[in-house]
Each structure stands twice: as structure tokens, then as C-alpha cells.
Amino acid sequence: MIALHDVHKTFGTNAVLRGVTLDVPRATSCVIIGGSGTGKSVLLKCVLGLVTPDAGTITVDGIPVQDGDRDAFLARFGMLFQGGALFDSLPVWQNVAFRLLRGALKRPVPEAREIAIAKLRRVGLSPDVADKFPAELSGGMQKRVSLARAIAADPQIIFFDEPTTGLDPIMSGVINELIREIVSEMGATAMTITHDMTSVRAIADSVAMLHGGLIRWTGPVGDLDHSGDPFVDQFIHGRATGPIETLR
Numbered sequence: 001m002i003a004l005h006d007v008h009k010t011f012g013t014n015a016v017l018r019g020v021t022l023d024v025p026r027a028t029s030c031v032i033i034g035g036s037g038t039g040k041s042v043l044l045k046c047v048l049g050l051v052t053p054d055a056g057t058i059t060v061d062g063i064p065v066q067d068g069d070r071d072a073f074l075a076r077f078g079m080l081f082q083g084g085a086l087f088d089s090l091p092v093w094q095n096v097a098f099r100l101l102r103g104a105l106k107r108p109v110p111e112a113r114e115i116a117i118a119k120l121r122r123v124g125l126s127p128d129v130a131d132k133f134p135a136e137l138s139g140g141m142q143k144r145v146s147l148a149r150a151i152a153a154d155p156q157i158i159f160f161d162e163p164t165t166g167l168d169p170i171m172s173g174v175i176n177e178l179i180r181e182i183v184s185e186m187g188a189t190a191m192t193i194t195h196d197m198t199s200v201r202a203i204a205d206s207v208a209m210l211h212g213g214l215i216r217w218t219g220p221v222g223d224l225d226h227s228g229d230p231f232v233d234q235f236i237h238g239r240a241t242g243p244i245e246t247l248r
Helices: 040-048 070-074 092-096 109-122 127-131 139-151 169-186 197-203 221-226 230-237
Strands: 002-011 014-024 029-033 055-060 077-080 157-161 189-193 206-211 214-220
Touching (some): 014 040, 014 206, 014 214, 029 197, 092 139, 169 197, 189 197, 206 230, 214 230
Parallel strands (some): 029 189, 029 206, 077 157, 157 189
Antiparallel strands (some): 002 014
16 A cells, blocks of 8 residues: 655755665554654655655555645545644534545535544544533543544544553553554554554554664564564663664
């Protein structure tokens, strides 16, 4: 579904991506791991066409990301942002139905509200939450609302950016379970970036490690603990010593 070949991206003198090659099969969940500042978010932005690579190719369902109708292209994606990115001035149901109230996916208001409430139910929130504002909800509930928004338009591809950041271990487990169930139910292709190794093991079919602008290792999540790669081994076990340099 998503294919990157020899993708390069430099900002000024900072070469962030130095030849990334990665394939994400249709209806699978790929998690990208790596330290802060290694280019994981830049990689997602390149797939979305928000950042144009300096070299290399990226295709989605066989079509180059810069080709064709942008609205139709972006309509295939859903996104769960790291901080939730909910609109404080809008009630929950309008946050969830944001894409359904405008643009190419626009639906009548009653239909959009009905869909929003159905998606809220899917993530374990009752209909009475629909008319509340984000500030009235706990962090875990806000994350569920963000997940409901990500799936509101039934996207073919969903990106998850640090989906459990700021959540306690129990709520992180709930979100991980929801993500796994929803991606499976929808038959969606998922790409996630996270530092949370519990999330990796819970939601990944495959794992790719980005370091030094390259994919150091990729393989099934079951092979993660015996990857044979010292960078992967240091990262997944959180060791201070190893080939990944740390500031002291």
C-alpha cells in the first residue's frame, strides 16, 4: 500500500532522510521506532505529500504521492496526532465530524453528527460526551475522541503519532487495544511512530527502525528481540551504552 524507495530529505545542512526504503503491505500495521529527531515525523509528512523529498520515490497504492487530485488523495488518510490536536472551541461531536462537515467529504449536519456519535461509541464513549467540550474531558477521553476523529471518514490508511503519550499505563493499554481492534476491523493500513515499546508489541505487525537517516532494520514484531542489530537491541532495551550516541 505504501512504498518508499531511496528517499532523501535535507533541511539546510541537516540531512534527515538519507535513502529510506520501506514497504508497508496493505491492511497491515507498521510501527516506526527510533530516537527523537531521527526523522520519523518527516517520513510521515513525506508520505502525506506535505514535505517533498529531495530524491527518491513514494507511492500509495501504486500512485506517486504528488500525482492526481490532492483532496481525493488526502481523503484516504486518517490521523491521530500526538497531542490530540482537538479544537477547544468546538464540541466533541464537531471535532469528530470535522472532515464530514466540509470539503470533499461533506455530509448533511444531522448525518455527520450521527456518524460522530457512532464513532464515539466505537471508542467506548457514550453519546452524552458529544456535546461536551474537550476541556471537560480527561486526557484519556480526549485521546479516544482523537481516535474517533481519525476513523470518522473510514480511511484506508491511518497514521498514529505517539498515540499513548501522556497517558498512564492502564489507559495506554486501552488505547493500544482499541487501535489494534479498529485497524483490524476496518482492514486499514496503519503506520505508527512511537517510543513506547509496549505499544510497539501491542499494535505492530512489522517494525522498522529509523536511525541515521536510514532504516536500520525491519521485520516482523516477533523478531524484534532477536533482530541481531545492535542499534535495535540498544533502543528496545533502553540501554545508555551502545552504538546510539547519547548526550551525557
